[in-house]
Amino acid sequence: MKINNWRGKLAVTLAASGLLSPAAARAANLNTNLVVNPGFESTDFITTGDYGAPSILDWSGGPGFAYSHNPDVTSVPDYADGADPPGAGNWYFTANNNPGSATGDFREPGLFYQDIDVSTGPTAAAIAAGKGRVNLSAWMSSYLNDNDFGKVRVDYLDAGGASQGFSQISDNDPGPDNVWSQTTGFGAIAVGTAKLRVSLFGEAVNNGSDAYIDNVDVQVSQTTNPQFLSLEINTVTGQVQFKNQTGDAVQVDYYEIKSAAGSLKPASWTSLQDQNLASFPAGNGSGNGWEEAGGVAAGVLSESFLTGSSSVAAAASVSLGAAFDTAKAQDVVFRYAVVPPASLTADFDADGDADGADFLAWQRNNGLATGATKAQGDANGDGAVNADDLAAWKLQFGGGGFAGPGVLVRGVVTYVGAGIAAVPEPTSLLYCGFAVAAAVAFRRRASS
Amino acid sequence: MKVTNLRRKLMATLAAGGLLQAGVADAANLDVNLVVNGGFESVDFGTLGSSSGPLVTDWTPQGFAYSHDGSGGVPNYANGTPLANGGSYYFAPGSITTGGTPHHTLETAITQSISVAAGATGSLIATGNAKFSLSAYFNSYQSQADHGNVQVEFLNGANTVVGTGIATPGPGALPDWTKVTVTGAIPTGTATVKVSAWGTLLQGGGSDGYIDNIDFQVASLLAISVNRSTGAITLSNQTGSAKNISSYSITSTSQSLSPATWLSIADNYDNGNPGPNQVDATHAWNETSLPTDFTKLAESDPANAGASLASGRLVNLGAAWVQTPTEDLKFEYVSGGQLFQGSVEYVGGPGGNPLIEGDLNVDGVISSADWAIVRANQHVSLSGKSLAQAYRLGDFNGDLANDHADFIAFKNLYDAANGVGAFAAMVSAVPEPATWVLAAASATLLISRRRPTGSANCR
Numbered sequence: 001m002k003i004n005n006w007r008g009k010l011a012v013t014l015a016a017s018g019l020l021s022p023a024a025a026r027a028a029n030l031n032t033n034l035v036v037n038p039g040f041e042s043t044d045f046i047t048t049g050d051y052g053a054p055s056i057l058d059w060s061g062g063p064g065f066a067y068s069h070n071p072d073v074t075s076v077p078d079y080a081d082g083a084d085p086p087g088a089g090n091w092y093f094t095a096n097n098n099p100g101s102a103t104g105d106f107r108e109p110g111l112f113y114q115d116i117d118v119s120t121g122p123t124a125a126a127i128a129a130g131k132g133r134v135n136l137s138a139w140m141s142s143y144l145n146d147n148d149f150g151k152v153r154v155d156y157l158d159a160g161g162a163s164q165g166f167s168q169i170s171d172n173d174p175g176p177d178n179v180w181s182q183t184t185g186f187g188a189i190a191v192g193t194a195k196l197r198v199s200l201f202g203e204a205v206n207n208g209s210d211a212y213i214d215n216v217d218v219q220v221s222q223t224t225n226p227q228f229l230s231l232e233i234n235t236v237t238g239q240v241q242f243k244n245q246t247g248d249a250v251q252v253d254y255y256e257i258k259s260a261a262g263s264l265k266p267a268s269w270t271s272l273q274d275q276n277l278a279s280f281p282a283g284n285g286s287g288n289g290w291e292e293a294g295g296v297a298a299g300v301l302s303e304s305f306l307t308g309s310s311s312v313a314a315a316a317s318v319s320l321g322a323a324f325d326t327a328k329a330q331d332v333v334f335r336y337a338v339v340p341p342a343s344l345t346a347d348f349d350a351d352g353d354a355d356g357a358d359f360l361a362w363q364r365n366n367g368l369a370t371g372a373t374k375a376q377g378d379a380n381g382d383g384a385v386n387a388d389d390l391a392a393w394k395l396q397f398g399g400g401g402f403a404g405p406g407v408l409v410r411g412v413v414t415y416v417g418a419g420i421a422a423v424p425e426p427t428s429l430l431y432c433g434f435a436v437a438a439a440v441a442f443r444r445r446a447s448s
Numbered sequence: 449m450k451v452t453n454l455r456r457k458l459m460a461t462l463a464a465g466g467l468l469q470a471g472v473a474d475a476a477n478l479d480v481n482l483v484v485n486g487g488f489e490s491v492d493f494g495t496l497g498s499s500s501g502p503l504v505t506d507w508t509p510q511g512f513a514y515s516h517d518g519s520g521g522v523p524n525y526a527n528g529t530p531l532a533n534g535g536s537y538y539f540a541p542g543s544i545t546t547g548g549t550p551h552h553t554l555e556t557a558i559t560q561s562i563s564v565a566a567g568a569t570g571s572l573i574a575t576g577n578a579k580f581s582l583s584a585y586f587n588s589y590q591s592q593a594d595h596g597n598v599q600v601e602f603l604n605g606a607n608t609v610v611g612t613g614i615a616t617p618g619p620g621a622l623p624d625w626t627k628v629t630v631t632g633a634i635p636t637g638t639a640t641v642k643v644s645a646w647g648t649l650l651q652g653g654g655s656d657g658y659i660d661n662i663d664f665q666v667a668s669l670l671a672i673s674v675n676r677s678t679g680a681i682t683l684s685n686q687t688g689s690a691k692n693i694s695s696y697s698i699t700s701t702s703q704s705l706s707p708a709t710w711l712s713i714a715d716n717y718d719n720g721n722p723g724p725n726q727v728d729a730t731h732a733w734n735e736t737s738l739p740t741d742f743t744k745l746a747e748s749d750p751a752n753a754g755a756s757l758a759s760g761r762l763v764n765l766g767a768a769w770v771q772t773p774t775e776d777l778k779f780e781y782v783s784g785g786q787l788f789q790g791s792v793e794y795v796g797g798p799g800g801n802p803l804i805e806g807d808l809n810v811d812g813v814i815s816s817a818d819w820a821i822v823r824a825n826q827h828v829s830l831s832g833k834s835l836a837q838a839y840r841l842g843d844f845n846g847d848l849a850n851d852h853a854d855f856i857a858f859k860n861l862y863d864a865a866n867g868v869g870a871f872a873a874m875v876s877a878v879p880e881p882a883t884w885v886l887a888a889a890s891a892t893l894l895i896s897r898r899r900p901t902g903s904a905n906c907r
Contacts, residue, residue, distance in 0.1 A: 253859075254855055285820060287823070287862070294826055295826050295828035306819050306823075306859060306862060307862070403863075404860065405859040
C-alpha cells in the first residue's frame with residue numbers, strides 16, 4: 001500500500017483519506033517483512049518538516065519526515081551520501097528533522113517507531129517456544145562527511161507494554177565516509193513478547209543526528225532449537241523439570257517459577273538445594289551453593305547461588321519433583337538469570353583467559369608509562385603498565401569464566417501429558433509486565 | 449571543598465582563583481563542622497613557607513602546612529604515624545615565608561570567623577540553648593615541648609568577646625597525634641565565633657606544635673541520641689538546668705521511624721503514667737503523628753504547657769529508629785513556647801561509623817549472615833513495611849519486594865566486600881611473580897575441580 005499524499009503540495013486529493021491513519025500492522029507470519037511502509041514511500045505533504053520534507057505515514061511518534069532520493073521530481077532535497085539503495089523509491093527517513101523536539105532530531109529509541117503485533121499466529125507460537133528470532137535489516141547513510149550514523153532497534157514488549165529487552169543494529173560504515181549501505185543483524189525474541197517496537201534514530205556525533213534510513217526490514221523466523229531454557233511440566237504427574245535444549249551450556253545463578261493462581265506445590269518440590277547435585281551444589285546457608293528462597297509458596301518457587309553460578313550443560317534436564325498441582329491453572333512463568341562471561345581486562349593475549357602467558361605480557365612491559373596497549377599488559381586502559389594492571393590480572397587469574405550476578409531471562413514453559421511430546425504453551429495474555437533485559441546475540445554483517 | 453593548588457609546583461593553573469580566598473563559613477547548621485578547611489587539605493603551592501610547605505587556604509593571616517605523607521615533596525616533622533583521616537597536610541605554626549611572623553602567640557595566630565547569628569544556631573544561642581564542641585589533633589617535633597593551641601572566642605554583635613574555649617594538649621612532647629576536645633555552653637548574644645590556631649614556642653627556633661582536623665560544632669542542649677546498634681532514641685537535657693518541653697517531632701524522609709516501637713510520653717510518661725520515669729505529672733500528652741506514618745514521630749501537650757526536664761534527664765523513646773545507612777533524622781521541639789531545631793547525635797554502631805549498604809544485621813560487615821536475611825525474605829511479601837523496614841529485609845531497590853533485582857544488588861555488594869566469589873579463593877593464592885609457573889599449574893588443577901565439566905544430572 002503506497003500512498004503519496006501530495007495534497008498540500010500538488011493540489012491532488014486522495015479519495016480515501018482513511019488510508020492516512022497509521023494502519024494496524026499485519027503480523028503473525030514468519031519470514032516476511034512485518035513493517036508497514038518500510039521504504040517510507042507513503043508520505044503526507046499536509047504535515048511537513050524542515051526543508052519542506054513530507055511526514056511519513058504508518059509510523060508512530062514523531063512525526064518523522066522524509067528527504068528525497070529524487071529531488072528533481074519531488075522538490076524535496078537529498079542530503080544523503082552514496083548511491084541510492086536498490087528499490088529506493090522517492091523517499092527515505094531522516095533522523096535529523098524533528099522540529100517539535102528540543103534537539104530537533106531523533107536520537108533516542110521510542111521517538112519514531114512502529115509497533116508490530118506478534119501475539120497471534122505463527123510468530124506467537126515460535127516466540128512462546130523460545131524459537132522466535134528477529135532478523136533485522138536496513139539501509140543507512142548520513143549527511144556529507146558528518147560522523148552521525150543511524151540505528152534501528154527492536155524492543156521486545158510484553159502484553160502490558162513492558163520491555164523485555166531489545167536488539168539493535170547501527171550503520172556498519174559510520175564515520176566521514178558513510179554512504180548508503182545495508183546493515184543486518186538478528187536477536188532472540190524474549191519469551192512473552194507480544195509486540196515488536198521498531199524504533200529508528202540516529203547517533204549525534206556532529207551536531208544533530210544526520211542519519212538517514214531506508215528500506216527497513218523486520219522479519220521473524222523460527223530457530224530449530226529453543227533459544228532459552230525450558231521448564232517442562234507434566235500435567236498428569238505434576239513432575240517439573242528444566243531442560244536446556246538451546247544447544248549450548250547456560251550459566252545460571254538464579255531461577256524463579258511463578259504461578260499467579262498458586263499452582264505450585266512447595267512440599268513436593270525437590271529443589272537444587274535438596275538434591276545437592278554435582279553440577280548444582282547445595283549451599284549450607286552461607287550462599288556457597290544453591291539455596292531456597294525464604295518466601296517459597298504455591299505462588300513462587302525460587303533458588304539462588306550467591307557466591308557462584310552453575311552451568312546447565314547442553315541437553316541437560318534436571319527434575320524439580322512433582323511441584324505442579326495438576327488440578328490448578330496452567331499459568332506458570334519461568335525465569336532464570338544468565339551469568340555473562342566475565343570481562344577479562346587482563347586477558348592480554350586475547351585467548352579467553354587470564355593466565356601465565358598474560359602475566360608474561362605484563363612482566364615484559366611493566367614500567368611502560370604511556371601509550372601502552374592492552375596487548376602489552378595495560379588492563380585498565382590508562383596507557384601505563386604497572387602494579388594496577390598486575391592487580392587486575394591477579395583478580396582474574398585462573399578464574400576466567402563467569403562472575404557477578406546474572407541477567408534475568410524468561411524461559412519457555414511447556415505442558416506435557418504422560419507420553420505426549422511437548423507442545424508450547426499458548427501465549428499467556430495475563431502475563432503482567434516485568435522489565436527484563438534479555439541477553440541478545442547479535443551480529444552485524446556488511447553488505448555491498 | 450578541598451582545593452590543592454599545585455600551581456607553581458606543577459605548572460598547572462587553577463582557573464577558579466576565587467576558591468583560594470578565605471571564605472566566611474556558612475553557619476546556622478547544627479551538628480556539623482563549621483570550620484572551613486579545618487583539615488588544612490586545601491593548600492596553595494603558589495606561596496611556600498619553611499621546607500617548601502604550601503600556604504593553607506581559608507585562614508588569615510598566612511599559615512603554612514607540612515605533610516603527613518610527603519605530598520608535594522613536603523616533609524613530615526610530626527612524631528609517630530601519620531594521622532588516620534588526616535589527609536595529606538597539617539598546620540605547622542612555625543612555618544613561615546622569609547621575613548614572616550611565626551604563629552607563636554594568640555596575637556599572631558591564624559584565624560577564621562564563623563557567623564552563627566542565623567538559622568538553627570542563631571535561635572538556640574539567643575535563648576541559651578546552644579552548646580559547642582571544639583576538637584583538634586595535636587603533635588610535636590621530636591622531644592621538643594612546643595605545643596599547639598586552638599581557641600574559639602565568642603563575639604557578640606558589637607564584636608566584644610563574651611566567652612572563650614581553648615583546646616590544647618599543653619606543654620610536652622607528644623609521641624603521636626593526640627585529640628583534644630572541649631565542650632561548653634555558648635554565651636547568649638554570641639553572633640560570631642572566631643577560631644584561632646597557633647603554637648606555643650618553648651624550645652628551639654620555631655613553635656613546632658602541629659595541628660590538624662580542627663572541628664567546631666554547635667549543638668542544642670536538648671537533643672536526641674540515636675543508637676546505631678540498637679535503634680534506641682533517647683531524649684536528653686544537657687543544658688545544666690531544667691528545661692521546659694511541650695512538644696517535639698522526630699522526622700525522617702527515608703521512612704526510618706518505627707511508630708510501633710516508639711515509647712511516647714503520651715503512652716508512657718505523662719500524667720496517666722506515674723512512675724520513676726514520668727516526664728509530665730500534670731498534663732495528658734497526645735501523639736500527633738499517625739501510627740502508620742514511618743516518616744514522623746510527634747507528640748505534644750495540647751495545653752502547650754508541657755513539663756520541665758531536669759538537667760541531665762534522659763528519656764527513653766524506645767528502639768524507634770530502623771537502622772539503615774541513611775542518617776536523616778531531624779529533631780524539633782517547643783520549649784517555653786518557642787520552636788527550636790534540636791541536635792541529633794548518632795552513637796554506637798560498628799566502629800562508631802554509619803552502617804554500610806548491605807549490612808542488614810548491623811555487625812559492620814557484609815557477610816553470609818546478611819545473606820541469610822536476604823535469602824530468608826526472598827519473595828516474601830513486604831507490603832505494609834516502611835522502606836527502611838523493607839531494606840532490612842533485603843529490599844535494596846525500594847520497591848517493597850525482595851526479588852531478583854535485590855539478589856543482583858546484594859550479590860554485587862557481597863562481591864565488592866568479599867571479592868568476586870569465583871575468584872576469592874584464587875586471589876589469596878596468587879604467587880609472587882618469580883614463582884608463577886608452578887602456581888599456575890596448581891591453580892589449573894583447582895579450577896578443574898571447581899568446575900566439573902560433566903553434564904548436569906540427566907534423567
